Amino acid sequence: MLELKNVYGGYGKITILNGVSFAIPSGSITTIIGPNGAGKSTVFKAIFGLLDLHSGEILMNGENVAGLKPRDLIAKGITYVPQGRNVVPQLSVYHNLEMGGITARDQAAVRERIEVVMDQFPTLRQHRDRKAVELSGGQQKQLEVARALLLDPKLILIDEPSIGLSPNLVQEVFRTLTRLRDGGVTVLMVEQNAKAALAMSDYGLVLELGQTRMHDRAETLLADPRVGRLFLGGAME
Numbered sequence: 001m002l003e004l005k006n007v008y009g010g011y012g013k014i015t016i017l018n019g020v021s022f023a024i025p026s027g028s029i030t031t032i033i034g035p036n037g038a039g040k041s042t043v044f045k046a047i048f049g050l051l052d053l054h055s056g057e058i059l060m061n062g063e064n065v066a067g068l069k070p071r072d073l074i075a076k077g078i079t080y081v082p083q084g085r086n087v088v089p090q091l092s093v094y095h096n097l098e099m100g101g102i103t104a105r106d107q108a109a110v111r112e113r114i115e116v117v118m119d120q121f122p123t124l125r126q127h128r129d130r131k132a133v134e135l136s137g138g139q140q141k142q143l144e145v146a147r148a149l150l151l152d153p154k155l156i157l158i159d160e161p162s163i164g165l166s167p168n169l170v171q172e173v174f175r176t177l178t179r180l181r182d183g184g185v186t187v188l189m190v191e192q193n194a195k196a197a198l199a200m201s202d203y204g205l206v207l208e209l210g211q212t213r214m215h216d217r218a219e220t221l222l223a224d225p226r227v228g229r230l231f232l233g234g235a236m237e
Contacts, residue, residue, distance in 0.1 A: 002058075002186070005056055006055070007020045009042070010052060018211050020211060029189065029203070030188050030202065031194070031218065032188070033197070037209075040190040042210070043190075046058065047073075074153075091132060097117065098114065145158065153185065155187075156188070158188075170196065174200045198222050
């Protein structure tokens, strides 16, 4: 589904990605791990048209989408959930969801899609009239993911979904992503909680200094002592 070929990019004259290459199949969860400064979040910005690309290709179903604007990438089925809280605190759950489809021409279709998405997230339906600020951290992350699903994406990029969440809420978010995968959505995730993320992923990718160092089945990376020793300071050993 998604393939990066020898991607170089950065901010102005500063190069952060130094030839990143990998491919992920449809209907899978792939987690990107690596030390701080490896370029993990920068990969997402490159894919989503938020980074200056110096060279390389980003292929979505065989089509080179490198350099397209986010609006065009959304139309091709890519959505992005960045780090941190991205809900509007004082708006209701329902109005936050409406904002996910604000660029769509057919608002009646958006309202229909909101009903479909709330069927996938019963907790959000239960709290549809509550302000987003009143939700738990895990529920707010569910709201962000649900909003990203309004335009029926094929690929969702989600950056550090566990930040600021308790272990129980982390597992709740991971279960949400697993359900999306099982429903046919491809998930590419950057996650600091590497061991837990790989445990629920199909594939894993290790970045270091803006380059792909390892790319394999998630269980293979989990069993490889080099992953912890060389890239995560022994965190997984």
